[in-house]
């Protein structure tokens with residue numbers, strides 16, 4: 001399958017969350033067929049009426065195999081809160097477990113992380129989202145990584161999308177715009193292989209998505225970092241677990257380091 005054509009079936013991870021629910025709705029608006037990975041089916045039936053549900057937990061790799069089967073794309077908006085160990089197990093470990101469950105399939109991936117993904121100077125920030133991005137890039141799967149700013153921390157007239165790279169921008173954006181950007185990224189070839197921060201500024205939302213994505217630089221192929229990311233979080237200092245996961249992903253996908 002070409003990376004941007006024939007995307008119909010999408011596994012939505014984090015579908016019951018504040019962004020995930022809007023991403024499911026955005027997928028439906030675009031005529032796509034979302035399948036939601038959920039931990040608690042009865043709760044999800046209330047939150048996502050009429051949506052196809054598949055039971056699974058990001059911490060349980062065996063539960064993910066049937067969830068990913070046959071999908072054309074993954075939209076990852078899961079999140080675990082502020083506990084550093086939960087971030088390791090869910091925010092990062094969930095991406096690792098999904099990549100390891102794909103069994104040779106090569107779906108398009110839209111991954112939501114955070115505007116602070118590379119900001120080691122922010123107190124309390126943890127590197128697990130950046131590490132999850134690195135795993136995805138190492139897989140060589142066709143991806144877009146969206147690093148949104150503060151959710152709904154933008155006024156009603158701040159709808160102009162600002163896509164930046166380099167990890168220095170700060171600001172807020174409406175949740176619905178984050179969700180729509182994730183889905184739009186799946187449908188645009190100009191979003192392929194790109195990583196960007198996303199905020200909103202005063203003004204109207206643009207309509208030319210190919211141009212919006214097209215103005216961004218592509219991540220360097222062969223690098224596990226975003227194209228303008230700071231050169232910290234050096235491999236020499238990374239935990240063995242993280243290096244082993246990168247090697248496992250590379251050998252599963254036949255990519256080199």
Ligand SMILES: NC(=O)c1ccc[n+]([C@@H]2O[C@H](COP(=O)([O-])OP(=O)(O)OC[C@H]3O[C@@H](n4cnc5c(N)ncnc54)[C@H](OP(=O)(O)O)[C@@H]3O)[C@@H](O)[C@H]2O)c1
Nearest residue numbers: 014015016017018019039057058078079114148149150151
């Ligand atoms: N708040 C901000 O301004 C901001 C800005 C940028 C980035 N972020 C990032 O955005 C994320 C939060 O997004 P959100 O508000 O949509 O989150 P949310 O409402 O808390 O939803 C989190 C989603 O992840 C799912 N999840 C958690 N653990 C899981 C597991 N083990 N297996 C499967 N699914 C699991 C949850 O499922 P259940 O329903 O089963 O719990 C839920 O669907 C955080 O990671 C945060 O760092 C936040």
